Amino acid sequence: MASEHSGTHFDAIIIGSGFGGLYALHHLRDKMGLSVRAFDGAAGVGGTWWYNRYPGARVDAPSSPFYAYTFSKELVDEWEWKETQTAQGDVLAYLEHVADRFDLLKDIQFETWISDARYDEASQMWTIETEQGERATARFLICAVGALFVANMPDYPGIEDFAGECHHTGRWPHDPVSFEGKHVGVIGTGSSGIQSIPQIAKTAAHVTVFQRTPQYSLPARNRPIAPEELAGYREDWDDLRMSMCKRGGWPFKTNRRRASDYTPEDRHAIYEELWETGGIHLAINSFVGVLVDEDLNEEVGEFVRNKIRAIVQDPETSRKLMPDYHFGTKRLILDNGYFETYNRDNVSLVDLREDPIQEFTSSSVRTKHGEHPIDMLVLATGFDAVSGSMLKLNPKGRGGVSLQDKWSTRFDNYLGMTIAGYPNLFMIHGPGSPGVFFTMPLGAERQTAWIESCIRHLDAEGLGVIETTQAAEADWDHEINSIADHTLYPRTNSWYMGANVPGKPRQFLGHLRGSQYFDRLTEVAENGFDGFVFEKSTSAD
Numbered sequence: 001m002a003s004e005h006s007g008t009h010f011d012a013i014i015i016g017s018g019f020g021g022l023y024a025l026h027h028l029r030d031k032m033g034l035s036v037r038a039f040d041g042a043a044g045v046g047g048t049w050w051y052n053r054y055p056g057a058r059v060d061a062p063s064s065p066f067y068a069y070t071f072s073k074e075l076v077d078e079w080e081w082k083e084t085q086t087a088q089g090d091v092l093a094y095l096e097h098v099a100d101r102f103d104l105l106k107d108i109q110f111e112t113w114i115s116d117a118r119y120d121e122a123s124q125m126w127t128i129e130t131e132q133g134e135r136a137t138a139r140f141l142i143c144a145v146g147a148l149f150v151a152n153m154p155d156y157p158g159i160e161d162f163a164g165e166c167h168h169t170g171r172w173p174h175d176p177v178s179f180e181g182k183h184v185g186v187i188g189t190g191s192s193g194i195q196s197i198p199q200i201a202k203t204a205a206h207v208t209v210f211q212r213t214p215q216y217s218l219p220a221r222n223r224p225i226a227p228e229e230l231a232g233y234r235e236d237w238d239d240l241r242m243s244m245c246k247r248g249g250w251p252f253k254t255n256r257r258r259a260s261d262y263t264p265e266d267r268h269a270i271y272e273e274l275w276e277t278g279g280i281h282l283a284i285n286s287f288v289g290v291l292v293d294e295d296l297n298e299e300v301g302e303f304v305r306n307k308i309r310a311i312v313q314d315p316e317t318s319r320k321l322m323p324d325y326h327f328g329t330k331r332l333i334l335d336n337g338y339f340e341t342y343n344r345d346n347v348s349l350v351d352l353r354e355d356p357i358q359e360f361t362s363s364s365v366r367t368k369h370g371e372h373p374i375d376m377l378v379l380a381t382g383f384d385a386v387s388g389s390m391l392k393l394n395p396k397g398r399g400g401v402s403l404q405d406k407w408s409t410r411f412d413n414y415l416g417m418t419i420a421g422y423p424n425l426f427m428i429h430g431p432g433s434p435g436v437f438f439t440m441p442l443g444a445e446r447q448t449a450w451i452e453s454c455i456r457h458l459d460a461e462g463l464g465v466i467e468t469t470q471a472a473e474a475d476w477d478h479e480i481n482s483i484a485d486h487t488l489y490p491r492t493n494s495w496y497m498g499a500n501v502p503g504k505p506r507q508f509l510g511h512l513r514g515s516q517y518f519d520r521l522t523e524v525a526e527n528g529f530d531g532f533v534f535e536k537s538t539s540a541d
């Protein structure tokens, strides 16, 4: 596999240096010997973890040491995770360590936005152009642009006239933000809002939370991770890794209990135990089918609502906090004292369903029933998730067709990684892949391994181009949506469905069965790449 590198020409260009991009750089460069250049608009590695540095930001899934790379046992052995629910700063420090340890920084160009990425059919090459006007070409374009990157900004009348500090949680300043003595308005109660509100309330004079949808949130029960515990994981690492691959990204066997085998009282005792355990156990470890069986789901949902009722003292506030969608069908949130925060005197809640925002002034939010003076606004309003960052990059494929045109009504792709009309382009954590439904670092490793098998196949056969077909895309769309349609997920307006962004096509954006998905990738490679067409290499002619 020849390595080409002439300063501006590479075998592969990678966009992004978060978990996905960093691993792709290491794998393609160090394991395959390709010439690779990565670009990132940020000033450092980390992707999501570079940007989302709002107070309280932590991993919102089973965390240390499993929300991490698995490819290097040395790395597993040497990194000391501190807590079970890793804080943003510690994830970022880990990624900086990885970049340093594997000598990745020399091949990443930071503070560089890619303003254009265009495929040339004659040369079978991608050309990227940066905002500074530099150009580079490569045979392969790897888009590791992040599933949660493009900020979803509300467009309330007058919001641009607000004169105080305003920060989106996904674009949090690097300099410390002080809430001391301030009246802070927070819009949004997803993971970012629910993680940050208790922290902001500690020092702010007053926090007014503007809530559109009340949320289920489970106690994270974050705790220090003991050295013996970490040592045990290291000892069993190979088995744990295998288990992660088989079990949706997490190593622990989940319970296969059937709810109908238990009395309501026994089920309730199990919910109590799992609530005390914390994390996402209530959702994944109580009974089979919580996200499928409407009655069972309602029972678990009511259990959580009762917990909220028991925690929140003011009955009116408690009423407004009652979630009414199917439990677990929006991203599950793990909190550290969120509902308890409403018992503080300096926190109040506005239910935007009853009292919608009408406009902003320079110093307040006017809702239908009142005016809320604020001197700082925190927008915890989420992201144009999964598809948004690819659309922002907007690569131009065959015939110069832009992705924004191709994806104007549906995010067609095959295997969540390839797009018809966009040869030799690979997405990591793209729409239709397990992404956030799997452990993202491990998912990135396995998707990159599959990219390797594509490249090796091309080189072994003297081929220049691999490209999927529209027929394969249609089949894939059907497959991932029929998996989702077996569950309660599509019934809820969530970012999984694209429902959080006005006008976004409604489509389930992930593959719910991660292990099955990765088996499928292997199968496709072993069966000669079903669903793909190839072109001979023009440079070999």
Ligand code: N01
Binding pocket: 052, 057, 058, 059, 060, 061, 088, 148, 152, 153, 154, 155, 169, 187, 188, 189, 190, 191, 192, 193, 195, 210, 211, 212, 213, 331, 352, 380, 381, 382, 383, 436, 495, 500
């Ligand atoms: O965003 P969200 P997030 N007016 O979309 C509301 C990951 N994450 O940044 O529910 C008023 O979940 C919106 O209301 P609704 C994690 O996977 C990871 O919190 O759409 N409100 C919702 O309440 C997570 O799921 C970590 O009705 C508006 C909130 O804003 C994902 O990122 C930490 C509004 C947005 O919630 C996104 O989480 C944090 C409007 N115009 C997040 N527009 C870690 O692991 C939106 N909302 C560290």
